[in-house]
Amino acid sequence: MKNHFQIYLNAYRGLSQPAWMLSLVMLINRMGAMVIPFLGLYMTEHLHFSLKETGIVLSFFGLGAISGSYIGGRLTDINGHFKIQLLSLCLTVPLFFLLPALKTPLLLSIGIFILSLIAETFRPANSVSIAYYAKPQNLTRALSLNRMALNLGFSIGPAVGGLLAAFSYNWLFYGNGISAALAGFVFYIYFRRREGNQKLIKQNNSQRIQILPLAKSPYKDKAFIIFNILCTFYSICFFQLLSTLPLYYKQEYILEDSAVGIILAFNGLVVFLLEMFLVHIAEKKLTSFQTITLGAALLSISFLLLINSAGVWILFLSMFILSVSEIFVFPFTSTVTLKRAHISNQGAYMGLNGLAFSAAHILSPSIGTQIVSAFGFDILWLSTAVLAFISTIGFYLIRNKFNTPFK
Template structure:
């Protein structure tokens, strides 16, 4: 067998069939993830609402997702991962279809919050299910493959959404709802319940409440570090385009640069999954934090136009995106795997829910903090702060993974 063939086999083999059906449901769901990406454009172009109203709706969607992170985690431990995933998928399909039909501003805002609540409630269930199904030594690889499916689905759905919207915006909402139903069907037919009490292991384990989860110091340290890195990642979609615009670049330049992120994830996630899986979270987490922090830090040099003018530094923007994307590729799955390793069997859903809450909180705080810092101190300070935070997070992960047992 060739070296390439052996690498492919090592990457994809050894994972249980139930995991691959769960992976398939994720891919199907993301292939139809039209609405979130194009919601702002739908509200401003099709419905003629203001940009501020579109921002409010997006914030309400994020608020629903933040609440759902904890609710979904608790339900995953109480009623089961499969039941939570099915209920969340059905609720997401129904609320997404309604969102495409309502026209009143208040109804749209409330429904968008409901969509965020329903769609994000499934995430802790999926992560807990993967932790139940996959052996500890394969956690990074399993989460990497799942993250790859998410990004492939996102790329395809973003491309298809433009074609579908030409036939009417309502079809975006109905198509999204249909793929979510297909996701639920795959789970219903092929994915078993994996909660320990129902899977035949650990049924007598004591219940662990959220207060106990929050008193788990190593885990909460991981959550805090995740929040810090999440605020850095948010700069890619908020302060980065502003910085490029102020440096003389247009929307097409930003589009090409940020498209590198998705392209690199699709091309490199699977090869790097095998590499990261062999090294474990104690090596991968600090490395990912450094690449994220210093990748965004490089943007400070890209924003300074040289003698060639603005176009002469677009490659530095591309370089910075490449570096922090490598960090995202290795860090994100390793972070989820670390949560699986820290969480006890009866509380895996709760642990994944609190961890997901860190990402949701970062999506709310990161854009506001980055924008305010850019206006007050300038872009150089923002990108320098990203490098400092990434370095500090790397040190935190290094200390966390080497703590005495």
């Protein structure tokens, strides 16, 4: 037990103060993340949208996300990560307060698209910011710390959101807006004049950078494009967490909103408690691609457990395995992306990687709700498990293409 605790402590050593502050900003922002997990229930239960209409609106969230990832990556390379993160946090605040007034599928689709576009510009800028402030040898752990904060917030947000939804769905939007405003304030106060490690990196690598050819576009990197297609396959499966899984809990298990919130919060709690520990071990024992491949396989298993399931305990077991899968995949895909990029186009690479996950936001709810409508939940879980397994095989086969960076 003492050895395990020591490993857990070692995972936190060497992380810079700015890395911790970026995680604090993420925690504050995600503590108010009440809207997206309950958006499907909000539309079906409160606005009385059909499953098809709900899937369409959720797909507009994905369309905004994919646009925001691309724009955010480009703007980060041009204007820097600080400005993009600050603008993203600040501009989302009024949008959260506006959304409760949008009551039709068309208006809500437009509002969700704009919100998602602006919010998603934050992702590539934030990843580049982590690389800017973290020591190179601590990059994966710094990314994991940021995700740990994200998931701690996600464990709090849905739990609180479930209680607020029982009172009024409007408070989900107001809570999200308030947390975004507070996160933006803390971010500006701490980072407005903060220097990172980039100067040291440039000095240490000045001669190497001078002789490298100009960085090529990630859109010409064939191996990286295949890698991102596999990330999309994985994410289509994973993002059932935000669309069909809450509907499954509600419709098949007849759970209250508060109980749905508890199961979703369990995901964030597991990731918060285990991510740094498991990432630290994975860094020592496995390569990035071995870790990603293991994580994708676990996701397939988590959905297989839901087929013909009986008992709420299965829901928690499936969510636990899904959470471990998330730990093994997301921080390491970001590490692979940042290491693949040239120092001058990290934003573009993170933007393309963000596109992969944003595309899944479009496809996941639309495909998921249509399969449920036509064939039921068991066929959805089987299809999801098969697609996750395909991504597992793909990650394993492409691993050798990433032995050297693309320049």
